[in-house]
Amino acid sequence: MTRVCILGGSGFVGQHLVANLSNRGIGCRILTRHPQRHANLKVCPGTELIKTPQIDTATLVRHFTDCDAVINLIGILNESGRQTFRQIHVELVDTIVEAAIKAGATRLLHMSALHADAGKGSSNYLRSKGEGENRAHTHGGSALKVTSFRPSVIFGPGDSFFNRFAALLKLSPLLFPLASPRSRFAPVYVGDVAEAFARALEDPTTAGRHYDLCGPQIYTLAELVRYTAKTLGIRRIVLPLGSGLSRLQAHLLGHLPGKPFTLDNYLSLQTDSVCERNGLLALDIQPQTIESQAPCYLSRAGYRGRYDRYRRELTMMNG
Numbered sequence: 380m381t382r383v384c385i386l387g388g389s390g391f392v393g394q395h396l397v398a399n400l401s402n403r404g405i406g407c408r409i410l411t412r413h414p415q416r417h418a419n420l421k422v423c424p425g426t427e428l429i430k431t432p433q434i435d436t437a438t439l440v441r442h443f444t445d446c447d448a449v450i451n452l453i454g455i456l457n458e459s460g461r462q463t464f465r466q467i468h469v470e471l472v473d474t475i476v477e478a479a480i481k482a483g484a485t486r487l488l489h490m491s492a493l494h495a496d497a498g499k500g501s502s503n504y505l506r507s508k509g510e511g512e513n514r515a516h517t518h519g520g521s522a523l524k525v526t527s528f529r530p531s532v533i534f535g536p537g538d539s540f541f542n543r544f545a546a547l548l549k550l551s552p553l554l555f556p557l558a559s560p561r562s563r564f565a566p567v568y569v570g571d572v573a574e575a576f577a578r579a580l581e582d583p584t585t586a587g588r589h590y591d592l593c594g595p596q597i598y599t600l601a602e603l604v605r606y607t608a609k610t611l612g613i614r615r616i617v618l619p620l621g622s623g624l625s626r627l628q629a630h631l632l633g634h635l636p637g638k639p640f641t642l643d644n645y646l647s648l649q650t651d652s653v654c655e656r657n658g659l660l661a662l663d664i665q666p667q668t669i670e671s672q673a674p675c676y677l678s679r680a681g682y683r684g685r686y687d688r689y690r691r692e693l694t695m696m697n698g
């Protein structure tokens with residue numbers, strides 16, 4: 380494997396994956412709408428950033444042609460006027476698969492989400508992710524060997540889970556009202572997710588497989604938020620909200636700029652994000668705990684990218 384083309388390679392998971400692949404001597408061609416914002420990625424040897432304001436089949440075929448594999452990490456947590464779940468998680472996947480086949484690429488690694496299910500997903504996010512995953516495998520056919528990854532919430536430097544709660548906790552007064560406090564997660568370390576992609580690239584027997592990816596331990600949302608506050612050394616009382624107030628909170632926050640929490644996010648939380656069978660173990664990866672990783676970046680002043688962004692957004696919201 381000498382070169383891969385990555386869509387969404389500039390994001391949180393993408394940056395960790397690019398570093399991993401670059402260390403293995405694999406060149407990464409990253410298609411991005413904003414190459415100037417991600418110029419830091421060019422320090423990874425063999426990495427190119429290609430400005431791609433518009434994703435269509437012809438553009439993708441051009442960029443995929445001399446790549447051995449395509450990796451799709453593009454995804455959104457919330458819809459906006461400009462992009463819907465269907466456009467990003469379903470139609471875009473169709474375009475990527477079509478272009479990959481036309482360009483002669485033989486592998487596609489596709490990022491889905493744990494419990495993505497076109498029929499039974501509890502939210503529009505999970506249903507659209509499920510449909511995109513199904514289509515990638517079906518339309519790939521025998522020409523394009525597809526492997527999908529279905530992670531629980533992903534944590535690590537630059538994440539939008541612990542960093543987001545850190546920002547919210549710091550801005551909140553003593554009481555922190557929390558929607559869906561009993562929802563369960565098995566947070567998975569971003570380095571382990573990147574390693575799973577890298578191993579799948581090297582192992583042709585992973586073609587056609589769907590890997591659920593989880594960390595080693597299960598926590599409720601309330602436990603994770605209390606852990607974040609404790610790690611930051613701040614005292615907050617987490618106030619668990621019942622379903623009615625959780626929905627109300629989602630409804631209100633979903634109308635704020637930046638949509639910190641929406642009704643669809645609330646519906647995703649109605650499905651516990653835990654694995655029945657952990658694909659990391661099948662790939663011979665020992666999952667990292669949050670306790671071994673999160674304190675390093677939550678308390679480190681240098682790792683402030685997303686934290687600062689959320690703090691700015693929230694400060695603006697609070698007037």
Ligand SMILES: NC(=O)c1ccc[n+]([C@@H]2O[C@H](COP(=O)([O-])OP(=O)(O)OC[C@H]3O[C@@H](n4cnc5c(N)ncnc54)[C@H](OP(=O)(O)O)[C@@H]3O)[C@@H](O)[C@H]2O)c1
Pocket residue numbers: 386387388389390391392393410411412413434452453454455462467490491492493530531532533534539540
């Ligand atoms: N983070 C998690 O906890 C988690 C959990 C389960 C599944 N996932 C899935 O993992 C994938 C990566 O997540 P992430 O946290 O790394 O996301 P992220 O940081 O938000 O990055 C997503 C990337 O997608 C690109 N993108 C977004 N909207 C786009 C659009 N309309 N057109 C073209 N490109 C677009 C962006 O690239 P540019 O702005 O540079 O163009 C961005 O780099 C997503 O599919 C997500 O659904 C994430």
